[in-house]
Amino acid sequence: MDFNPCMKHKMVRKTVREFAEAELGPIANDIDRQASFPWEVIEKMRPLNFFGLQIPKDYGGAEMDSISYAITIEELSRVCAAIGLCVTVHNSVGAYPIQLFGTEAQKKRFLPPLACGERIGAFCLTESNAGSDAGGVETSAAPEGDDYILNGTKIFVTNGGVCGIALIFANIENSGPRPESRVFIVEKETPGFIVGEIEDLCGMRANPVSSLFFEDCRVSSKNVLGGSIPGLRIGLTALDTGRIGIAAQALGIAQGAFDASVRYSKERQQFGKPISSFQTIQNYLAEMATQIDAGRLLLYRACALKDEEKPFSAEAAMAKLYCSRVASEVTGLGVQIHGGYGYSKEYDVERYFRDAKVTEIYEGTSEVQRMVISRSILTQLT
Amino acid sequence: MLKLVTCIKQVPMVSELPWDAKTGTLKRELAEGMMNPACKHALEAALLLKNRHGAHITAISMGPPMAEEVLREAVAMGADRGILLSDYPMAGADTLSTSYTLARAIEKECPDFDLILSGCYTNDSETAQVGPQLLEELNIPGATFVDQFEIKGNTIRMNRTVDEYLEILEMDLPGLITVSTHQYNPRYASLSGVEDAFNRADITRLGIDDLGIEPEMTGIKGSATRILDVYSPTTEKKNDVITGSPKQIVEELFAKYDDKIGSAIGKDLKDYE
Numbered sequence: 274m275d276f277n278p279c280m281k282h283k284m285v286r287k288t289v290r291e292f293a294e295a296e297l298g299p300i301a302n303d304i305d306r307q308a309s310f311p312w313e314v315i316e317k318m319r320p321l322n323f324f325g326l327q328i329p330k331d332y333g334g335a336e337m338d339s340i341s342y343a344i345t346i347e348e349l350s351r352v353c354a355a356i357g358l359c360v361t362v363h364n365s366v367g368a369y370p371i372q373l374f375g376t377e378a379q380k381k382r383f384l385p386p387l388a389c390g391e392r393i394g395a396f397c398l399t400e401s402n403a404g405s406d407a408g409g410v411e412t413s414a415a416p417e418g419d420d421y422i423l424n425g426t427k428i429f430v431t432n433g434g435v436c437g438i439a440l441i442f443a444n445i446e447n448s449g450p451r452p453e454s455r456v457f458i459v460e461k462e463t464p465g466f467i468v469g470e471i472e473d474l475c476g477m478r479a480n481p482v483s484s485l486f487f488e489d490c491r492v493s494s495k496n497v498l499g500g501s502i503p504g505l506r507i508g509l510t511a512l513d514t515g516r517i518g519i520a521a522q523a524l525g526i527a528q529g530a531f532d533a534s535v536r537y538s539k540e541r542q543q544f545g546k547p548i549s550s551f552q553t554i555q556n557y558l559a560e561m562a563t564q565i566d567a568g569r570l571l572l573y574r575a576c577a578l579k580d581e582e583k584p585f586s587a588e589a590a591m592a593k594l595y596c597s598r599v600a601s602e603v604t605g606l607g608v609q610i611h612g613g614y615g616y617s618k619e620y621d622v623e624r625y626f627r628d629a630k631v632t633e634i635y636e637g638t639s640e641v642q643r644m645v646i647s648r649s650i651l652t653q654l655t
Numbered sequence: 656m657l658k659l660v661t662c663i664k665q666v667p668m669v670s671e672l673p674w675d676a677k678t679g680t681l682k683r684e685l686a687e688g689m690m691n692p693a694c695k696h697a698l699e700a701a702l703l704l705k706n707r708h709g710a711h712i713t714a715i716s717m718g719p720p721m722a723e724e725v726l727r728e729a730v731a732m733g734a735d736r737g738i739l740l741s742d743y744p745m746a747g748a749d750t751l752s753t754s755y756t757l758a759r760a761i762e763k764e765c766p767d768f769d770l771i772l773s774g775c776y777t778n779d780s781e782t783a784q785v786g787p788q789l790l791e792e793l794n795i796p797g798a799t800f801v802d803q804f805e806i807k808g809n810t811i812r813m814n815r816t817v818d819e820y821l822e823i824l825e826m827d828l829p830g831l832i833t834v835s836t837h838q839y840n841p842r843y844a845s846l847s848g849v850e851d852a853f854n855r856a857d858i859t860r861l862g863i864d865d866l867g868i869e870p871e872m873t874g875i876k877g878s879a880t881r882i883l884d885v886y887s888p889t890t891e892k893k894n895d896v897i898t899g900s901p902k903q904i905v906e907e908l909f910a911k912y913d914d915k916i917g918s919a920i921g922k923d924l925k926d927y928e
Contacts, residue, residue: 280724281853284731287689288844322846335847345846 276570285341289348292321301353304479305624308471310435311479314356318390323349325388326364328372332384339576343521350525351532354628355479357525359393361518362431366636367394370440370456370511374499383438383458392437392460396515397427397485398508405641407442407508412487414443414455419494421445423457423465423487431635434471434481437461440511441487442504454504458496465490476627513586515636516593517579520572523593523600523632524565530607530625531561537611537620548610557610561603568596587649594642597632604629657710657806659701660765662757662773662785663694663729665722690725693774695841697834701772702733702842704806711735713765717745717756723858731844731852738764742862747875750784756873757785758792759866764859770811771831775800786833797831798824803838 278286296314304311318324326342328334337345342364350357368387371379386392403409412425423443430439439459444452459466469484498507535558538549548554572592578585604626608615615622633639667686690698701712714729716722717740726737740760748756761768771790776783783799790797804813806828813824813832844852863870870876895911897904909916909924917924 280727281849284724284728284844284849284852285846288731288846288849292843317843320845321843326846330847335845335850337846337850341846341850 282340282344285337285344286348289345290351292318293349293352297349297353297356301355301479302618302621302624304353305355306478306618308473308478308481310359310481311356315359315390315393318360320389322388323360324363324390324393325368325384326360328364328368328384328388332372332380333388334384339517339579340573343517343524343572343576346518346521347525347528350522351529353479354522354526354529354625355477357522358477358480359432359435361522362396362515363387363390363394365515365518366396366511367432367436367438367440369514370396370498370507371458373510374456374502374507375458376500378495379458379498387438393432393435395430395432395436395439395485396511397430397439398442399429400426401428405638407505410442410444410454410504412441412443413446414457414492415446417491420491421457421494421497423459423490423492425487426469427485427487429472429482429635430485431480431482433483433485434468439466439485440498441485442508444504454508456498456502456504456507457492458498459487459490459492463490463492474631476624476629476631512637513589514579516589516642517572517575517585519632519636520568520575520589520592520596523596523629524568524572526625526629526632527561527565527568527596527600527603530604530622530629531558531565533620533622533625534558534561534607534610537614537622541612554610557606561606564599564603568592568599571595587646590637590642590645590649593632593637594639594646597629597639600629600632657704657708657770658765658768659704659710659712660761660768660771661694661698661701661712661714661729661734662771662789663698663714663716663725664691664774664777664779665689665716665718665725666691666777666779688721688724690728691774691777691779693776693778693834693836694725695774696836696839697772697774698729698732698734699839699841700804700834703839705733708806713738713768715757715760715764716740717748717753717760719746720860723860726858727852727856728844730856730858731848732842733848735857737856737858739858739860740862740866741860743874744863744870744876745874747878748873749875749878749880750782750788751879752873752875752877754785754788754792755877756866756868757789759868760861761789761793763866764861769828770806771795771797771829773831773833775833775835783833786831790831793831795830796826797833798826799833800835801832802835804832 296317300311322335325334326337326345330336346357346361349360371383387394398407400411414421414423441457441459442454443457444454465488467486469486472482474482538554539547541548575585575588575592578588607622608626611620611622614620665688668689704710705712712734713736714726714734715738716726720741723739726739730737740756745756773786786799798813801813801815804811809828810825811828815822897907913924
């Protein structure tokens, strides 16, 4: 068992950190305040393969391993979580299901534009009556000749306002008492694909999270992901990978808040000394560092299992459950260390604090993660 | 196709490092390494040539085994091949034995090069000597602190800033230039490039036996200089109060400080006596 990062993983971290600090660092607070999506930075990210992290080279991706993937998301989120979110959702639940379940024709058609970032991906499961209960989806797909007609509303769609390709979960109409679900690959130009208003959220404000409406949206049967593969199976598999991304994102937010707090505690003077010389602050820093480290080990284990093609669902859930909690706790302590300034928008830690909370909610709430973990414990043979 | 060689050094990422008093060298193992910034600019210049005209780029570095990192980084950015000169007898080299070793490696591995590009100086020692020494070793023409250049046929035309003047030089290839940090802002490595740098990169590691050089000619043994001491300079401010009549004060001021005042205003005050 080797706990040291290899030279490649160190270089991935260095490469992404250099980019994130130079290109996202100066704008992260502004785009948060203005809730604006930084297309000019996205433009720079495209040729560097941020949108094809794990997509095979044959389709234009970087074909990275999962630890490299996690490091990439961690480092983007350490500086700007909203863009970390855009990239992880695009890669893990936008592109990966096509890579995993798509027919060869679907891969050839959809992966290259996703890999080069010409099209941003989105994943649309949540509805007003479906979220943690993925079976409650009401969006319908009515067969009509070789096509399907989609009707329904998806809410809280990450990248919703900027996506070019969205994966839509819908139930086949009149497919019986237990409706058959499918995933449809829908391009934004498709008539009847309507982007709703951008949500006014607490954090991740630079990511245009929106509703998507489907009004008699005609989609060819060629766009049914994987042909007859049940949507729920695709969804659950995608979410396992998605959880790795969100855990990495949560970890990056925690690391960002921690780094800012260490810096601040050395600079801020009280009673004639830097506050880092006080035991209370030292205890906070020790606690934060320990939690981050523990989260990182959980996360990289899940990644390693995925790369070894072993089951990693419970481990990914543990990493997501723990890292998201760490993000909330560490950013909270970060604000505490900064005192009044930490509550001000002048300091990054305020943004980290707001961004952290949602990592406990999306791509499976913490409660759902516990369900996944406990299910894996209780179904194990003893 | 142009054959380019870029010399790259790994330098410590932090500016203040513990010094090994016995050898007079840095304890490099205590710091994370990075590609020396000026070397990165030189590599960028080579990569632009490759993009425009097509070129084969060999990145070469001498250093401890961990210097392999900067060669992989060079490949991630777009270099075609990396050569690491790393061997115990090469340790502790000054600029003379470094350029000697680099020259022998280039003669052996890239004998038909068109242009060698190196950084104008390194951030850790700032001697700016390896480039000029290397062109002497190889007996080729060269220019230092080049801001911008273009190649036409067998000729390279270069701009360099000398004091306040822009100098335009031409020389025949093969040659060597050291590149300043004024232009050629380095690109970011792509993530696909990083993957390739580890999965399919051509990195060769060579020692003194591979190069056929004697241990006495390289490393600390081949060095002509020794660092006797390294310390942070201390500065202090002292007030000098001159008293007397205004005439006496001015005369005494000039008597004591005319050199400094003269150099500050760019005139020799003795001429005005």
